[in-house]
Amino acid sequence: MKRHVDVVVIGGGVIGQSIAYYLSKSRVVTTVIEQGRSGRKATQAAAGMLGVHTENDQEGTYYQFCQASRNMYASLSKELFSLSGIDIQLSTNGILEIATNEEQKQRLRAKQNAFEGLEWLDAEGIRKRTSALSQAVGGLYMRRDGHVEPLKVCEAFKQASLSMGGQLIENCQVGEIVHDHDVFHIQIDNDVISADHVVVAAGVKSGRWFEATGLMNPMVPTKGECFAIKPSIQSIQQTLFFHNLYLVPKRDGRYIIGATSYHDDSNSYTSTGGIFELMNHLLKLFPSFKQEELHSCWTGVRPGTKDGKPIIGEHPEIPHLYFATGHYRNGILLAPATGKLVSDMVLKRYVPSSIQRLFTPNRFRKEGITYADTRERTSGGGS
Ligand SMILES: Cc1cc2nc3c(=O)[nH]c(=O)nc-3n(C[C@H](O)[C@H](O)[C@H](O)COP(=O)(O)OP(=O)(O)OC[C@H]3O[C@@H](n4cnc5c(N)ncnc54)[C@H](O)[C@@H]3O)c2cc1C
Structure with missing residues (x-):
């Protein structure tokens, strides 16, 4: 050294x-x-x-x-793989931000106008991609966004x-x-x-x-909690983003559901209430997930700033x-x-x-x- x-x-x-x-x-x-x-x-x-x-x-x-x-x-995912042998599991399936009421729909329509290349899907278009979702009134497909591990x-x-x-x-x-x-x-x-x-x-x-x-x-510590389920059938291919929840389908079969947000809180324990709140939102959107396997839950503290x-x-x-x-x-x-x-x-x-x-x-x-x-x-x- x-x-x-x-x-x-x-x-x-x-x-x-x-x-x-x-x-x-x-x-x-x-x-x-x-x-x-x-x-x-x-x-x-x-x-x-x-x-x-x-x-x-x-x-x-x-x-x-x-x-x-x-x-x-x-290019980084290839470069890192050749140097480290680690696949960072880059997904380029896009992110679908979904509106479940008129107000959210107007906000997303304004966002579509602010950027190039975002595609608007009506309720039918959303259901074609995520059949379980009945409450969508429309959504923005962000084709080039994705996720990694x-x-x-x-x-x-x-x-x-x-x-x-x-x-x-x-x-x-x-x-x-x-x-x-x-x-x-x-x-x-x-x-x-x-x-x-x-x-x-x-x-x-x-x-x-x-x-x-x-x-x-x-620095403003901002605690956040997530949980993961492991559904028996992976019916969702794209990250789904709602105003109070997101769902990220990972390559290993987990769906990550997040996240709570507590401003100025650096506690690292996972609260029952936080996970309950997320589960409640999830099950309102996808009632059939009630039967699926709960995989894990966790907490992290985001490094926010003033x-x-x-x-x-x-x-x-x-x-x-x-x-x-x-x-x-x-x-x-x-x-x-x-x-x-x-x-x-x-x-x-x-x-x-x-x-x-x-x-x-x-x-x-x-x-x-x-x-x-x-x-x-x-x-x-x-x-
Ligand atoms: C629930 C949740 C969901 C998130 N989802 C996303 C997401 O989907 N996409 C996204 O882009 N970001 C997401 N984030 C944010 C992302 O995780 C953070 O912005 C990012 O990890 C910050 O990285 P960092 O290296 O700055 O901090 P950290 O990962 O916290 O690393 C800082 C390191 O410094 C070390 N350290 C501290 N003090 C010392 C010391 N005195 N000496 C030596 N080492 C020290 C710590 O041990 C730590 O390992 C999420 C965060 C949370 C909590």
Whole structure:
């Protein structure tokens, strides 16, 4: 294990591993430090939707970033398979967003007008695709959206990065970081590793690194619960998205049903009430699922931010300290573009100013306070 590396990435979720992958591809010596096992926090809880059009209502830089990231998955799935042997189970069957009343129908019609290439299906058209659904009054077919298997994506990024010389330290918590003469000294358990660059990709736990460097803590933990059923016959081929529920049919025969959403809540237990609420919605839509096998249920905490957008960029005052966090409901969708973007930033390649402005950590600067006013070092111990 090298004691001095080009880049240390704090956090081995899908975002940290994607960054390590793109940096390793550019021959930058990168070490990911993960306090538990890679991918076992928010990443593992995700349904894996690549929901460009369920997550956007209008065109703009964020929409384009989502679209670019989704588009990267097609070649990435082959590239990752050849480097890691892992199939990320990319599904390109599209997503069907369904209206069950007139108000939702009007909203979806407006969305159709806002974007190119979305197809409107009337009630009959919906029933042709999902025969069990009697309540649909129409829906938007988002042909190019799809889903992946989140933990496999993370694992594939990890293995591919390791195969290109990347390093990973698991079960090891990052403590204090000291910035001295352009080198970062990173405390890990009873050891220190030094690096020229640090990327904070610690998901919902990233807040301390903002605070320790004179910025506001922008993180808003948002708990979410899902469950999976394993139906005896797989009659649904496409992801179905409703205003209070989604259903993602996975290749292994599971239907993932999600998700609850509790703002400012970082509890990691799965609540009876949360699952009851989801089941209730599901069974109203698909009464026949009552007889199907309940497979599992789980919880994750989404790394939300105060203004709802990810934070990807260099600290306004500390050169070579980067943040890549706050991907909220879209970390799986945005992992490829985020990894590529951070590697471009570290390597000082061209990054469009609209992207820099959209994601800049500068949004969370404290009025009239600089890092130098607060302290000389960046620190963040504890759990
Ligand atoms: C129920 C649910 C459904 C979702 N569905 C989707 C979906 O369909 N599509 C989509 O795109 N997104 C979805 N998401 C969102 C997605 O899961 C997240 O945006 C994404 O996983 C964030 O990745 P991350 O790497 O930033 O965070 P994480 O996966 O949480 O990784 C951060 C890592 O940092 C580590 N860490 C923290 N502190 C330290 C430290 N001090 N030292 C070392 N390591 C540390 C943690 O252990 C963790 O492994 C969903 C989320 C939930 C909860």
